[in-house]
Amino acid sequence: MKIKTKIILSNILMVGIPILTAGVIGLIGWHQIDSKYIYSLETMFKDENAVVSAQSSIYAYQEELWNTNWEQMEEEEIGHQDEEDESNIKWNELKNEKNELTQTSKMYNLGQEMENMGYHFSVFMNGDCQYSNLTGEDQTVMQKIAGDAITHVRSMVVGEDNASVIKSSFEKGDVICVIIAVNSGNEIQSENGISYLKQYIFKFVLLFLLIIIAVIFFTNMILSRFIAKLILPPMFMLQEGTRHITEGDLDTPIRYKNKDELGEVCENFEAMRAYLKQSALERLEYEAYRRELISGISHDLRTPLTSIKGYLEGLTMGIANNKEMQERYYHAMSIRTNDLERLVDNLSVYNKLENHTLQYDRQQFDLRAFLDSYRSDRSLEMEKNKINIRINARDGEYPVFLDRLQLNRVFDNFVSNTIKYRTQEKSLVFITVDHMEDKTICIYEDDAGGVPEEALPRLFDSFYRVDDARCKAGEGSGLGLAIVKEIITGQGGYIYAENGKTGLKIVMEIEKAEDEDESINCGR
Structure with a gap:
C-alpha cells in the first residue's frame, strides 16, 4: 500500500471509527428504547392540522408581506376589470382572478405552501383586505370555531376536529398586517403536518450528518494531498538517489532544501x-x-x-x-x-610506518647539536663520497622532541639521494635551522639539480622516480623520501619539497619541545 493511500485511509479511520462507534451505540440504544418510545416522541411533536407548519410559513414570509406593493396590485386588477367589462366578464370571475397571489415568486410560494397544508388565507393591511382566497365553507368554519373572538384578539390558534383557524398580526410603524388562515378540514397534500419530528428534526439531523461526512471527506482529501506533497517528493528523491548509488552513480546529488x-x-x-x-x-x-x-x-x-x-x-x-x-x-x-x-x-621499515606499528623512542634534544654530531659521526663516509655539509644556524638552542635513530635515517636518505642524483664529482649540502613561532624549521638543500614543478607533490610517494630531472634516476628503490615523510609526519611534523637555486630543497617543520626534561617512549 502506498504512503498516499495510507494517509487517506488513516485520516478516514481517524474520524470514521468514532462515527461508526457512535452509530453502533445509537443502534443499540434504539433497540433498547424500542419503537414505542419513538412513537411517543413523534406523537408529542405531531403537528395536528399542520398548525405549527402553517405558522412557521407565515412568519417566514412576514418580510415579503411587508414589501408587497398591494396598491399597485389593486390598480393592475382594476384596470384589468375595465378591460373585462368591455368583454362582458362578470365581476366574480375578476375576483377569482384577483385571488391568485402572483405578484412575486415568494408570495406565490406562500400560497402554494398554504394550499398544500390545506389552508386558505386572507391578508389585511390596516383593516383593508388586500388578498383573500377564503371560501364560503372557510368563512362558516371560522365563525363556528373562533366566533367573534376573531375580530378582537391580535393572534390566536384554535382548532376543532380536523378544522383549525390561525390569526397572526404584525405591526410595523403605523401599519398593521393581519393574516387569517383557515383549514376547514381539507386533506394535507404534503408531508407538512404529518410529524414535526420527522419533518424538521429527523431531516435536520440527516442533513447535518451528510454535511459532516462531506466536510470530513473533502477535508481529508485536501489535507491528504497537502501532506502527500510534503512527504512524497523527498521520498521519491531518496528512491532515485538509492537507484543511482546502486547503479554506481555517486555524482548525482539530492536537492531538497526544506529544513524539516x-x-x-x-x-x-x-x-x-x-x-x-x-x-x-x-x-x-x-x-x-x-x-x-x-x-x-x-x-x-x-x-x-x-x-x-x-x-x-x-x-x-x-x-x-x-x-x-x-x-x-x-x-x-x-x-x-x-x-x-x-x-x-x-x-x-616502510610497512611498519604505513601500518603505524613502528615504535618511536622520542626524546628532547637540541637539533643544532644533533646535526653537528651527525656530521662528525659520518665524516669518513662523507669524505669518501666527496660530500661537504655546511650547517647554518643562529646562536641558541633549537629544542625538538623526536626519535634520534629515525632522524638519523631521515638524513641518511637525504645524503643517499644527493649522491645518487648529483651531476658532478663533488656535492655541497646546506642544512639550515631556524625558529618560526612555535616550530623549528630545518631545510636540507643540495646541488644535485632540481626536478620539474609538477613532480614536486609526488616526490614523497613510494616508488616514485623522476626519470628526466635528476640524472641516474632509477638507481634507487623509490622508498627513501616516502620513509622520510612517514617519519616526520608520524612525529607531528610537516615536510615538503621545492626547487632551490642549485638543487632540490626539502623543508621540515618540527614542533618545538615544551619541557626541556621531557623524555618518553611512544608509538604511532
Whole structure:
C-alpha cells in the first residue's frame, strides 16, 4: 500500500471509527428504547392540522408581506376589470382572478405552501383586505370555531376536529398586517403536518450528518494531498538517489532544501553519498597505489637479482677465468646483495610506518647539536663520497622532541639521494635551522639539480622516480623520501619539497619541545 493511500485511509479511520462507534451505540440504544418510545416522541411533536407548519410559513414570509406593493396590485386588477367589462366578464370571475397571489415568486410560494397544508388565507393591511382566497365553507368554519373572538384578539390558534383557524398580526410603524388562515378540514397534500419530528428534526439531523461526512471527506482529501506533497517528493528523491548509488552513480546529488525532518534525512543521505564517493575514490587511489607498489617492488628486486644471476653464470661458465676478474665479480655480487638487503630493510621499515606499528623512542634534544654530531659521526663516509655539509644556524638552542635513530635515517636518505642524483664529482649540502613561532624549521638543500614543478607533490610517494630531472634516476628503490615523510609526519611534523637555486630543497617543520626534561617512549 502506498504512503498516499495510507494517509487517506488513516485520516478516514481517524474520524470514521468514532462515527461508526457512535452509530453502533445509537443502534443499540434504539433497540433498547424500542419503537414505542419513538412513537411517543413523534406523537408529542405531531403537528395536528399542520398548525405549527402553517405558522412557521407565515412568519417566514412576514418580510415579503411587508414589501408587497398591494396598491399597485389593486390598480393592475382594476384596470384589468375595465378591460373585462368591455368583454362582458362578470365581476366574480375578476375576483377569482384577483385571488391568485402572483405578484412575486415568494408570495406565490406562500400560497402554494398554504394550499398544500390545506389552508386558505386572507391578508389585511390596516383593516383593508388586500388578498383573500377564503371560501364560503372557510368563512362558516371560522365563525363556528373562533366566533367573534376573531375580530378582537391580535393572534390566536384554535382548532376543532380536523378544522383549525390561525390569526397572526404584525405591526410595523403605523401599519398593521393581519393574516387569517383557515383549514376547514381539507386533506394535507404534503408531508407538512404529518410529524414535526420527522419533518424538521429527523431531516435536520440527516442533513447535518451528510454535511459532516462531506466536510470530513473533502477535508481529508485536501489535507491528504497537502501532506502527500510534503512527504512524497523527498521520498521519491531518496528512491532515485538509492537507484543511482546502486547503479554506481555517486555524482548525482539530492536537492531538497526544506529544513524539516525529511530535509535532515536527505542531508544525511547526501553525507552518506559524499562519503561513499570519497571512499570509492580513495579505494581507487589505494588500488592504484598498491599496483604501483607491487610493480616497484618487483622492479627493484629484479634489477639486483638479474645482476647477481648474471655474475653467477659468468663464474659458472668460466667467463671469469682469472683471479682478478673473479674478485671483481664477487665484489659486484656483494654490492648487489647489499642493495637487496637495503631494499628489504626499507620495505620492512616502510610497512611498519604505513601500518603505524613502528615504535618511536622520542626524546628532547637540541637539533643544532644533533646535526653537528651527525656530521662528525659520518665524516669518513662523507669524505669518501666527496660530500661537504655546511650547517647554518643562529646562536641558541633549537629544542625538538623526536626519535634520534629515525632522524638519523631521515638524513641518511637525504645524503643517499644527493649522491645518487648529483651531476658532478663533488656535492655541497646546506642544512639550515631556524625558529618560526612555535616550530623549528630545518631545510636540507643540495646541488644535485632540481626536478620539474609538477613532480614536486609526488616526490614523497613510494616508488616514485623522476626519470628526466635528476640524472641516474632509477638507481634507487623509490622508498627513501616516502620513509622520510612517514617519519616526520608520524612525529607531528610537516615536510615538503621545492626547487632551490642549485638543487632540490626539502623543508621540515618540527614542533618545538615544551619541557626541556621531557623524555618518553611512544608509538604511532
